[in-house]
Amino acid sequence: MKVYSVRELSKLAKISVRTLHHYDDIGLLKPAKRSEKGYRLYHQEQLLLLQQILFYREMAIPLKEIAQIINDPDFDVLKALEFHKGEIARQIQRWEQLLVTIDKTMLELKNNKAMINDEALYRGFKPEEAKQVRQEAIDKWGEEEMENAEQRIREKGNTGxxxxxxxxxxxxxxxxxxxxxxxxxxxVQKVILRHFKQMNLYYEVSKERYRGLGKLYVEDxxxxxxxxxxxxxxxRFIQQAIEVFCDNDLKVIT
Structure with missing residues:
Protein backbone atom coordinates (compact mmCIF):
# COMPACT_ATOMS: atom_id res chain seq x y z
CA MET A 1 0.00 0.00 0.00
CA LYS A 2 1.43 3.36 -1.04
CA VAL A 3 2.06 5.77 1.79
CA TYR A 4 1.99 9.55 1.37
CA SER A 5 3.68 12.08 3.60
CA VAL A 6 1.86 15.28 4.44
CA ARG A 7 3.97 17.18 1.91
CA GLU A 8 3.33 14.61 -0.83
CA LEU A 9 -0.41 14.74 -0.17
CA SER A 10 -0.30 18.53 -0.09
CA LYS A 11 1.33 18.60 -3.52
CA LEU A 12 -1.00 15.95 -4.93
CA ALA A 13 -4.20 17.64 -3.72
CA LYS A 14 -2.88 21.16 -4.37
CA ILE A 15 -3.67 22.35 -0.86
CA SER A 16 -1.31 23.65 1.81
CA VAL A 17 0.38 21.55 4.48
CA ARG A 18 -1.15 23.93 7.02
CA THR A 19 -4.63 23.02 5.75
CA LEU A 20 -3.92 19.31 6.21
CA HIS A 21 -2.65 20.01 9.70
CA HIS A 22 -5.85 21.94 10.44
CA TYR A 23 -8.04 19.10 9.13
CA ASP A 24 -6.17 16.75 11.45
CA ASP A 25 -6.53 19.07 14.44
CA ILE A 26 -10.31 19.36 14.04
CA GLY A 27 -10.75 15.65 13.39
CA LEU A 28 -11.87 16.11 9.79
CA LEU A 29 -9.05 14.14 8.16
CA LYS A 30 -6.83 12.10 10.43
CA PRO A 31 -3.68 10.48 8.98
CA ALA A 32 -3.66 6.71 8.69
CA LYS A 33 -0.72 6.59 11.06
CA ARG A 34 2.37 8.46 12.15
CA SER A 35 5.99 7.60 11.58
CA GLU A 36 8.39 6.87 14.40
CA LYS A 37 9.38 10.52 14.31
CA GLY A 38 5.71 11.58 14.52
CA TYR A 39 5.23 12.57 10.87
CA ARG A 40 1.71 12.20 9.43
CA LEU A 41 1.29 9.41 6.88
CA TYR A 42 -1.71 8.87 4.62
CA HIS A 43 -3.09 5.88 2.69
CA GLN A 44 -5.50 5.67 -0.26
CA GLU A 45 -8.48 5.69 2.12
CA GLN A 46 -7.48 9.16 3.34
CA LEU A 47 -6.94 10.33 -0.25
CA LEU A 48 -10.50 9.36 -1.15
CA LEU A 49 -11.81 11.05 1.99
CA LEU A 50 -9.84 14.20 1.22
CA GLN A 51 -11.31 14.18 -2.26
CA GLN A 52 -14.79 14.20 -0.72
CA ILE A 53 -13.87 17.03 1.62
CA LEU A 54 -12.58 19.12 -1.27
CA PHE A 55 -15.70 18.41 -3.33
CA TYR A 56 -17.93 19.57 -0.49
CA ARG A 57 -15.73 22.64 0.04
CA GLU A 58 -16.29 23.53 -3.63
CA MET A 59 -20.00 23.54 -2.78
CA ALA A 60 -19.27 26.05 0.02
CA ILE A 61 -20.36 23.62 2.74
CA PRO A 62 -18.85 24.52 6.16
CA LEU A 63 -16.23 22.18 7.60
CA LYS A 64 -18.44 21.25 10.56
CA GLU A 65 -21.18 20.06 8.21
CA ILE A 66 -18.67 18.18 6.07
CA ALA A 67 -17.43 16.39 9.20
CA GLN A 68 -21.00 15.34 10.02
CA ILE A 69 -21.50 14.03 6.48
CA ILE A 70 -18.33 11.98 6.14
CA ASN A 71 -18.43 10.71 9.72
CA ASP A 72 -21.96 9.42 9.35
CA PRO A 73 -22.00 5.59 9.66
CA ASP A 74 -24.07 5.38 6.48
CA PHE A 75 -21.66 7.51 4.46
CA ASP A 76 -20.78 5.76 1.18
CA VAL A 77 -17.94 7.09 -0.98
CA LEU A 78 -19.39 5.70 -4.23
CA LYS A 79 -22.80 7.27 -3.62
CA ALA A 80 -21.08 10.51 -2.68
CA LEU A 81 -19.15 10.47 -5.94
CA GLU A 82 -22.38 9.90 -7.88
CA PHE A 83 -23.87 12.89 -6.05
CA HIS A 84 -20.87 15.08 -6.89
CA LYS A 85 -20.98 13.98 -10.51
CA GLY A 86 -24.60 15.09 -10.76
CA GLU A 87 -23.83 18.41 -9.09
CA ILE A 88 -20.89 19.04 -11.41
CA ALA A 89 -23.04 18.20 -14.46
CA ARG A 90 -25.63 20.74 -13.30
CA GLN A 91 -22.92 23.33 -12.75
CA ILE A 92 -21.51 22.68 -16.23
CA GLN A 93 -24.98 23.19 -17.71
CA ARG A 94 -25.38 26.41 -15.76
CA TRP A 95 -21.99 27.74 -16.85
CA GLU A 96 -22.73 26.81 -20.47
CA GLN A 97 -25.96 28.79 -20.24
CA LEU A 98 -24.06 31.71 -18.76
CA LEU A 99 -21.53 31.52 -21.61
CA VAL A 100 -24.37 31.68 -24.14
CA THR A 101 -25.78 34.71 -22.32
CA ILE A 102 -22.37 36.39 -22.27
CA ASP A 103 -21.81 35.73 -25.99
CA LYS A 104 -25.25 37.12 -26.79
CA THR A 105 -24.66 40.21 -24.66
CA MET A 106 -21.24 40.79 -26.23
CA LEU A 107 -22.74 40.53 -29.72
CA GLU A 108 -25.49 42.99 -28.83
CA LEU A 109 -22.95 45.42 -27.36
CA LYS A 110 -20.77 45.16 -30.47
CA ASN A 111 -23.79 45.84 -32.67
CA ASN A 112 -24.76 48.78 -30.48
CA LYS A 113 -21.38 50.45 -30.05
CA ALA A 114 -22.84 53.62 -31.50
CA MET A 115 -26.30 53.66 -29.98
CA ILE A 116 -29.20 54.62 -32.20
CA ASN A 117 -30.11 58.19 -31.35
CA ASP A 118 -33.34 60.09 -31.86
CA GLU A 119 -32.06 61.62 -35.09
CA ALA A 120 -31.62 58.13 -36.55
CA LEU A 121 -35.07 57.10 -35.34
CA TYR A 122 -36.69 59.99 -37.18
CA ARG A 123 -34.37 60.35 -40.14
CA GLY A 124 -36.15 62.15 -42.96
CA PHE A 125 -37.83 64.66 -40.66
CA LYS A 126 -36.46 67.99 -39.56
CA PRO A 127 -35.75 68.12 -35.79
CA GLU A 128 -38.82 70.21 -35.05
CA GLU A 129 -40.97 67.96 -37.26
CA ALA A 130 -39.62 64.81 -35.58
CA LYS A 131 -40.52 66.20 -32.16
CA GLN A 132 -44.00 67.10 -33.37
CA VAL A 133 -44.57 63.72 -35.02
CA ARG A 134 -43.50 61.92 -31.86
CA GLN A 135 -45.82 63.99 -29.68
CA GLU A 136 -48.74 63.42 -32.05
CA ALA A 137 -48.11 59.67 -31.89
CA ILE A 138 -48.07 59.83 -28.09
CA ASP A 139 -51.34 61.77 -28.07
CA LYS A 140 -52.94 59.22 -30.36
CA TRP A 141 -51.53 55.90 -29.11
CA GLY A 142 -50.14 56.66 -25.64
CA GLU A 143 -46.64 57.32 -24.34
CA GLU A 144 -46.03 53.72 -23.23
CA GLU A 145 -46.73 52.29 -26.66
CA MET A 146 -44.58 54.95 -28.29
CA GLU A 147 -41.67 54.20 -25.97
CA ASN A 148 -42.06 50.45 -26.60
CA ALA A 149 -41.90 51.04 -30.36
CA GLU A 150 -38.76 53.15 -30.01
CA GLN A 151 -37.17 50.56 -27.73
CA ARG A 152 -37.84 47.80 -30.26
CA ILE A 153 -36.00 49.86 -32.84
CA ARG A 154 -33.06 50.56 -30.52
CA GLU A 155 -32.77 46.87 -29.68
CA LYS A 156 -32.07 46.13 -33.32
CA GLY A 157 -28.71 47.81 -33.00
CA ASN A 158 -27.13 49.81 -35.79
CA THR A 159 -26.77 46.83 -38.09
CA GLY A 160 -30.36 45.67 -37.60
CA VAL A 188 -49.06 45.68 -55.72
CA GLN A 189 -50.78 43.80 -52.93
CA LYS A 190 -47.76 41.53 -52.41
CA VAL A 191 -45.59 44.59 -51.85
CA ILE A 192 -48.21 46.07 -49.54
CA LEU A 193 -48.06 42.83 -47.54
CA ARG A 194 -44.32 43.43 -47.14
CA HIS A 195 -45.07 47.01 -46.10
CA PHE A 196 -47.60 45.77 -43.53
CA LYS A 197 -45.12 43.27 -42.07
CA GLN A 198 -42.47 45.97 -41.98
CA MET A 199 -44.76 48.25 -40.00
CA ASN A 200 -45.41 45.46 -37.51
CA LEU A 201 -41.73 45.46 -36.64
CA TYR A 202 -42.30 48.87 -35.06
CA TYR A 203 -45.54 48.07 -33.24
CA GLU A 204 -48.61 45.85 -33.53
CA VAL A 205 -50.65 47.08 -36.49
CA SER A 206 -54.35 46.21 -36.54
CA LYS A 207 -56.58 46.58 -39.57
CA GLU A 208 -57.99 49.86 -38.24
CA ARG A 209 -54.56 51.20 -37.42
CA TYR A 210 -53.25 50.27 -40.86
CA ARG A 211 -56.13 52.11 -42.51
CA GLY A 212 -55.37 55.09 -40.31
CA LEU A 213 -51.73 54.94 -41.36
CA GLY A 214 -52.73 55.00 -45.01
CA LYS A 215 -54.92 58.05 -44.44
CA LEU A 216 -52.08 59.75 -42.62
CA TYR A 217 -49.96 59.47 -45.77
CA VAL A 218 -52.40 61.66 -47.70
CA GLU A 219 -53.79 63.85 -44.93
CA ASP A 220 -50.51 64.84 -43.31
CA ARG A 236 -52.26 58.39 -52.59
CA PHE A 237 -51.36 55.15 -54.37
CA ILE A 238 -50.14 53.50 -51.14
CA GLN A 239 -53.24 54.70 -49.27
CA GLN A 240 -55.53 53.16 -51.91
CA ALA A 241 -53.58 49.90 -51.92
CA ILE A 242 -53.76 49.76 -48.13
CA GLU A 243 -57.54 50.17 -48.30
CA VAL A 244 -57.76 47.16 -50.63
CA PHE A 245 -55.49 45.12 -48.37
CA CYS A 246 -57.64 45.95 -45.33
CA ASP A 247 -60.87 45.22 -47.21
CA ASN A 248 -59.41 41.76 -47.87
CA ASP A 249 -58.78 41.20 -44.16
CA LEU A 250 -55.03 41.86 -44.39
CA LYS A 251 -54.55 39.21 -47.05
CA VAL A 252 -53.37 39.14 -50.65
CA ILE A 253 -56.20 37.88 -52.84
CA THR A 254 -54.87 36.16 -55.93
Missing amino acids: WKNHQENDEEINQLLASMVGFKPDDVR ERFTQYYEKYKEGLA
Missing part, protein backbone atom coordinates in the same frame (compact mmCIF):
# COMPACT_ATOMS: atom_id res chain seq x y z
CA TRP A 161 -31.71 49.19 -37.95
CA LYS A 162 -29.69 49.74 -41.13
CA ASN A 163 -31.12 46.54 -42.62
CA HIS A 164 -34.59 47.64 -41.60
CA GLN A 165 -34.14 51.00 -43.32
CA GLU A 166 -32.82 49.28 -46.44
CA ASN A 167 -35.98 47.16 -46.51
CA ASP A 168 -38.07 50.32 -46.14
CA GLU A 169 -36.24 51.87 -49.07
CA GLU A 170 -36.68 48.79 -51.24
CA ILE A 171 -40.43 48.67 -50.51
CA ASN A 172 -40.83 52.37 -51.29
CA GLN A 173 -38.92 52.00 -54.56
CA LEU A 174 -41.03 49.00 -55.58
CA LEU A 175 -44.27 50.83 -54.85
CA ALA A 176 -43.04 53.91 -56.68
CA SER A 177 -42.35 51.77 -59.74
CA MET A 178 -45.96 50.52 -59.62
CA VAL A 179 -47.71 53.88 -59.54
CA GLY A 180 -50.21 53.61 -62.38
CA PHE A 181 -51.07 49.99 -61.59
CA LYS A 182 -54.49 49.26 -60.11
CA PRO A 183 -54.27 49.22 -56.29
CA ASP A 184 -55.84 45.73 -56.24
CA ASP A 185 -53.24 44.31 -58.64
CA VAL A 186 -51.80 41.20 -56.98
CA ARG A 187 -48.27 42.49 -57.60
CA GLU A 221 -48.40 66.99 -45.61
CA ARG A 222 -45.17 65.84 -43.95
CA PHE A 223 -45.81 62.19 -44.82
CA THR A 224 -47.14 63.09 -48.27
CA GLN A 225 -43.95 64.99 -49.08
CA TYR A 226 -41.86 62.07 -47.83
CA TYR A 227 -43.44 59.68 -50.33
CA GLU A 228 -43.82 62.19 -53.13
CA LYS A 229 -40.02 62.50 -53.31
CA TYR A 230 -40.02 58.95 -54.71
CA LYS A 231 -42.73 59.59 -57.27
CA GLU A 232 -45.66 61.95 -57.67
CA GLY A 233 -48.88 60.36 -56.50
CA LEU A 234 -47.13 57.65 -54.44
CA ALA A 235 -48.74 58.63 -51.12
Whole structure:
Protein backbone atom coordinates (compact mmCIF):
# COMPACT_ATOMS: atom_id res chain seq x y z
CA MET A 1 0.00 0.00 0.00
CA LYS A 2 1.43 3.36 -1.04
CA VAL A 3 2.06 5.77 1.79
CA TYR A 4 1.99 9.55 1.37
CA SER A 5 3.68 12.08 3.60
CA VAL A 6 1.86 15.28 4.44
CA ARG A 7 3.97 17.18 1.91
CA GLU A 8 3.33 14.61 -0.83
CA LEU A 9 -0.41 14.74 -0.17
CA SER A 10 -0.30 18.53 -0.09
CA LYS A 11 1.33 18.60 -3.52
CA LEU A 12 -1.00 15.95 -4.93
CA ALA A 13 -4.20 17.64 -3.72
CA LYS A 14 -2.88 21.16 -4.37
CA ILE A 15 -3.67 22.35 -0.86
CA SER A 16 -1.31 23.65 1.81
CA VAL A 17 0.38 21.55 4.48
CA ARG A 18 -1.15 23.93 7.02
CA THR A 19 -4.63 23.02 5.75
CA LEU A 20 -3.92 19.31 6.21
CA HIS A 21 -2.65 20.01 9.70
CA HIS A 22 -5.85 21.94 10.44
CA TYR A 23 -8.04 19.10 9.13
CA ASP A 24 -6.17 16.75 11.45
CA ASP A 25 -6.53 19.07 14.44
CA ILE A 26 -10.31 19.36 14.04
CA GLY A 27 -10.75 15.65 13.39
CA LEU A 28 -11.87 16.11 9.79
CA LEU A 29 -9.05 14.14 8.16
CA LYS A 30 -6.83 12.10 10.43
CA PRO A 31 -3.68 10.48 8.98
CA ALA A 32 -3.66 6.71 8.69
CA LYS A 33 -0.72 6.59 11.06
CA ARG A 34 2.37 8.46 12.15
CA SER A 35 5.99 7.60 11.58
CA GLU A 36 8.39 6.87 14.40
CA LYS A 37 9.38 10.52 14.31
CA GLY A 38 5.71 11.58 14.52
CA TYR A 39 5.23 12.57 10.87
CA ARG A 40 1.71 12.20 9.43
CA LEU A 41 1.29 9.41 6.88
CA TYR A 42 -1.71 8.87 4.62
CA HIS A 43 -3.09 5.88 2.69
CA GLN A 44 -5.50 5.67 -0.26
CA GLU A 45 -8.48 5.69 2.12
CA GLN A 46 -7.48 9.16 3.34
CA LEU A 47 -6.94 10.33 -0.25
CA LEU A 48 -10.50 9.36 -1.15
CA LEU A 49 -11.81 11.05 1.99
CA LEU A 50 -9.84 14.20 1.22
CA GLN A 51 -11.31 14.18 -2.26
CA GLN A 52 -14.79 14.20 -0.72
CA ILE A 53 -13.87 17.03 1.62
CA LEU A 54 -12.58 19.12 -1.27
CA PHE A 55 -15.70 18.41 -3.33
CA TYR A 56 -17.93 19.57 -0.49
CA ARG A 57 -15.73 22.64 0.04
CA GLU A 58 -16.29 23.53 -3.63
CA MET A 59 -20.00 23.54 -2.78
CA ALA A 60 -19.27 26.05 0.02
CA ILE A 61 -20.36 23.62 2.74
CA PRO A 62 -18.85 24.52 6.16
CA LEU A 63 -16.23 22.18 7.60
CA LYS A 64 -18.44 21.25 10.56
CA GLU A 65 -21.18 20.06 8.21
CA ILE A 66 -18.67 18.18 6.07
CA ALA A 67 -17.43 16.39 9.20
CA GLN A 68 -21.00 15.34 10.02
CA ILE A 69 -21.50 14.03 6.48
CA ILE A 70 -18.33 11.98 6.14
CA ASN A 71 -18.43 10.71 9.72
CA ASP A 72 -21.96 9.42 9.35
CA PRO A 73 -22.00 5.59 9.66
CA ASP A 74 -24.07 5.38 6.48
CA PHE A 75 -21.66 7.51 4.46
CA ASP A 76 -20.78 5.76 1.18
CA VAL A 77 -17.94 7.09 -0.98
CA LEU A 78 -19.39 5.70 -4.23
CA LYS A 79 -22.80 7.27 -3.62
CA ALA A 80 -21.08 10.51 -2.68
CA LEU A 81 -19.15 10.47 -5.94
CA GLU A 82 -22.38 9.90 -7.88
CA PHE A 83 -23.87 12.89 -6.05
CA HIS A 84 -20.87 15.08 -6.89
CA LYS A 85 -20.98 13.98 -10.51
CA GLY A 86 -24.60 15.09 -10.76
CA GLU A 87 -23.83 18.41 -9.09
CA ILE A 88 -20.89 19.04 -11.41
CA ALA A 89 -23.04 18.20 -14.46
CA ARG A 90 -25.63 20.74 -13.30
CA GLN A 91 -22.92 23.33 -12.75
CA ILE A 92 -21.51 22.68 -16.23
CA GLN A 93 -24.98 23.19 -17.71
CA ARG A 94 -25.38 26.41 -15.76
CA TRP A 95 -21.99 27.74 -16.85
CA GLU A 96 -22.73 26.81 -20.47
CA GLN A 97 -25.96 28.79 -20.24
CA LEU A 98 -24.06 31.71 -18.76
CA LEU A 99 -21.53 31.52 -21.61
CA VAL A 100 -24.37 31.68 -24.14
CA THR A 101 -25.78 34.71 -22.32
CA ILE A 102 -22.37 36.39 -22.27
CA ASP A 103 -21.81 35.73 -25.99
CA LYS A 104 -25.25 37.12 -26.79
CA THR A 105 -24.66 40.21 -24.66
CA MET A 106 -21.24 40.79 -26.23
CA LEU A 107 -22.74 40.53 -29.72
CA GLU A 108 -25.49 42.99 -28.83
CA LEU A 109 -22.95 45.42 -27.36
CA LYS A 110 -20.77 45.16 -30.47
CA ASN A 111 -23.79 45.84 -32.67
CA ASN A 112 -24.76 48.78 -30.48
CA LYS A 113 -21.38 50.45 -30.05
CA ALA A 114 -22.84 53.62 -31.50
CA MET A 115 -26.30 53.66 -29.98
CA ILE A 116 -29.20 54.62 -32.20
CA ASN A 117 -30.11 58.19 -31.35
CA ASP A 118 -33.34 60.09 -31.86
CA GLU A 119 -32.06 61.62 -35.09
CA ALA A 120 -31.62 58.13 -36.55
CA LEU A 121 -35.07 57.10 -35.34
CA TYR A 122 -36.69 59.99 -37.18
CA ARG A 123 -34.37 60.35 -40.14
CA GLY A 124 -36.15 62.15 -42.96
CA PHE A 125 -37.83 64.66 -40.66
CA LYS A 126 -36.46 67.99 -39.56
CA PRO A 127 -35.75 68.12 -35.79
CA GLU A 128 -38.82 70.21 -35.05
CA GLU A 129 -40.97 67.96 -37.26
CA ALA A 130 -39.62 64.81 -35.58
CA LYS A 131 -40.52 66.20 -32.16
CA GLN A 132 -44.00 67.10 -33.37
CA VAL A 133 -44.57 63.72 -35.02
CA ARG A 134 -43.50 61.92 -31.86
CA GLN A 135 -45.82 63.99 -29.68
CA GLU A 136 -48.74 63.42 -32.05
CA ALA A 137 -48.11 59.67 -31.89
CA ILE A 138 -48.07 59.83 -28.09
CA ASP A 139 -51.34 61.77 -28.07
CA LYS A 140 -52.94 59.22 -30.36
CA TRP A 141 -51.53 55.90 -29.11
CA GLY A 142 -50.14 56.66 -25.64
CA GLU A 143 -46.64 57.32 -24.34
CA GLU A 144 -46.03 53.72 -23.23
CA GLU A 145 -46.73 52.29 -26.66
CA MET A 146 -44.58 54.95 -28.29
CA GLU A 147 -41.67 54.20 -25.97
CA ASN A 148 -42.06 50.45 -26.60
CA ALA A 149 -41.90 51.04 -30.36
CA GLU A 150 -38.76 53.15 -30.01
CA GLN A 151 -37.17 50.56 -27.73
CA ARG A 152 -37.84 47.80 -30.26
CA ILE A 153 -36.00 49.86 -32.84
CA ARG A 154 -33.06 50.56 -30.52
CA GLU A 155 -32.77 46.87 -29.68
CA LYS A 156 -32.07 46.13 -33.32
CA GLY A 157 -28.71 47.81 -33.00
CA ASN A 158 -27.13 49.81 -35.79
CA THR A 159 -26.77 46.83 -38.09
CA GLY A 160 -30.36 45.67 -37.60
CA TRP A 161 -31.71 49.19 -37.95
CA LYS A 162 -29.69 49.74 -41.13
CA ASN A 163 -31.12 46.54 -42.62
CA HIS A 164 -34.59 47.64 -41.60
CA GLN A 165 -34.14 51.00 -43.32
CA GLU A 166 -32.82 49.28 -46.44
CA ASN A 167 -35.98 47.16 -46.51
CA ASP A 168 -38.07 50.32 -46.14
CA GLU A 169 -36.24 51.87 -49.07
CA GLU A 170 -36.68 48.79 -51.24
CA ILE A 171 -40.43 48.67 -50.51
CA ASN A 172 -40.83 52.37 -51.29
CA GLN A 173 -38.92 52.00 -54.56
CA LEU A 174 -41.03 49.00 -55.58
CA LEU A 175 -44.27 50.83 -54.85
CA ALA A 176 -43.04 53.91 -56.68
CA SER A 177 -42.35 51.77 -59.74
CA MET A 178 -45.96 50.52 -59.62
CA VAL A 179 -47.71 53.88 -59.54
CA GLY A 180 -50.21 53.61 -62.38
CA PHE A 181 -51.07 49.99 -61.59
CA LYS A 182 -54.49 49.26 -60.11
CA PRO A 183 -54.27 49.22 -56.29
CA ASP A 184 -55.84 45.73 -56.24
CA ASP A 185 -53.24 44.31 -58.64
CA VAL A 186 -51.80 41.20 -56.98
CA ARG A 187 -48.27 42.49 -57.60
CA VAL A 188 -49.06 45.68 -55.72
CA GLN A 189 -50.78 43.80 -52.93
CA LYS A 190 -47.76 41.53 -52.41
CA VAL A 191 -45.59 44.59 -51.85
CA ILE A 192 -48.21 46.07 -49.54
CA LEU A 193 -48.06 42.83 -47.54
CA ARG A 194 -44.32 43.43 -47.14
CA HIS A 195 -45.07 47.01 -46.10
CA PHE A 196 -47.60 45.77 -43.53
CA LYS A 197 -45.12 43.27 -42.07
CA GLN A 198 -42.47 45.97 -41.98
CA MET A 199 -44.76 48.25 -40.00
CA ASN A 200 -45.41 45.46 -37.51
CA LEU A 201 -41.73 45.46 -36.64
CA TYR A 202 -42.30 48.87 -35.06
CA TYR A 203 -45.54 48.07 -33.24
CA GLU A 204 -48.61 45.85 -33.53
CA VAL A 205 -50.65 47.08 -36.49
CA SER A 206 -54.35 46.21 -36.54
CA LYS A 207 -56.58 46.58 -39.57
CA GLU A 208 -57.99 49.86 -38.24
CA ARG A 209 -54.56 51.20 -37.42
CA TYR A 210 -53.25 50.27 -40.86
CA ARG A 211 -56.13 52.11 -42.51
CA GLY A 212 -55.37 55.09 -40.31
CA LEU A 213 -51.73 54.94 -41.36
CA GLY A 214 -52.73 55.00 -45.01
CA LYS A 215 -54.92 58.05 -44.44
CA LEU A 216 -52.08 59.75 -42.62
CA TYR A 217 -49.96 59.47 -45.77
CA VAL A 218 -52.40 61.66 -47.70
CA GLU A 219 -53.79 63.85 -44.93
CA ASP A 220 -50.51 64.84 -43.31
CA GLU A 221 -48.40 66.99 -45.61
CA ARG A 222 -45.17 65.84 -43.95
CA PHE A 223 -45.81 62.19 -44.82
CA THR A 224 -47.14 63.09 -48.27
CA GLN A 225 -43.95 64.99 -49.08
CA TYR A 226 -41.86 62.07 -47.83
CA TYR A 227 -43.44 59.68 -50.33
CA GLU A 228 -43.82 62.19 -53.13
CA LYS A 229 -40.02 62.50 -53.31
CA TYR A 230 -40.02 58.95 -54.71
CA LYS A 231 -42.73 59.59 -57.27
CA GLU A 232 -45.66 61.95 -57.67
CA GLY A 233 -48.88 60.36 -56.50
CA LEU A 234 -47.13 57.65 -54.44
CA ALA A 235 -48.74 58.63 -51.12
CA ARG A 236 -52.26 58.39 -52.59
CA PHE A 237 -51.36 55.15 -54.37
CA ILE A 238 -50.14 53.50 -51.14
CA GLN A 239 -53.24 54.70 -49.27
CA GLN A 240 -55.53 53.16 -51.91
CA ALA A 241 -53.58 49.90 -51.92
CA ILE A 242 -53.76 49.76 -48.13
CA GLU A 243 -57.54 50.17 -48.30
CA VAL A 244 -57.76 47.16 -50.63
CA PHE A 245 -55.49 45.12 -48.37
CA CYS A 246 -57.64 45.95 -45.33
CA ASP A 247 -60.87 45.22 -47.21
CA ASN A 248 -59.41 41.76 -47.87
CA ASP A 249 -58.78 41.20 -44.16
CA LEU A 250 -55.03 41.86 -44.39
CA LYS A 251 -54.55 39.21 -47.05
CA VAL A 252 -53.37 39.14 -50.65
CA ILE A 253 -56.20 37.88 -52.84
CA THR A 254 -54.87 36.16 -55.93
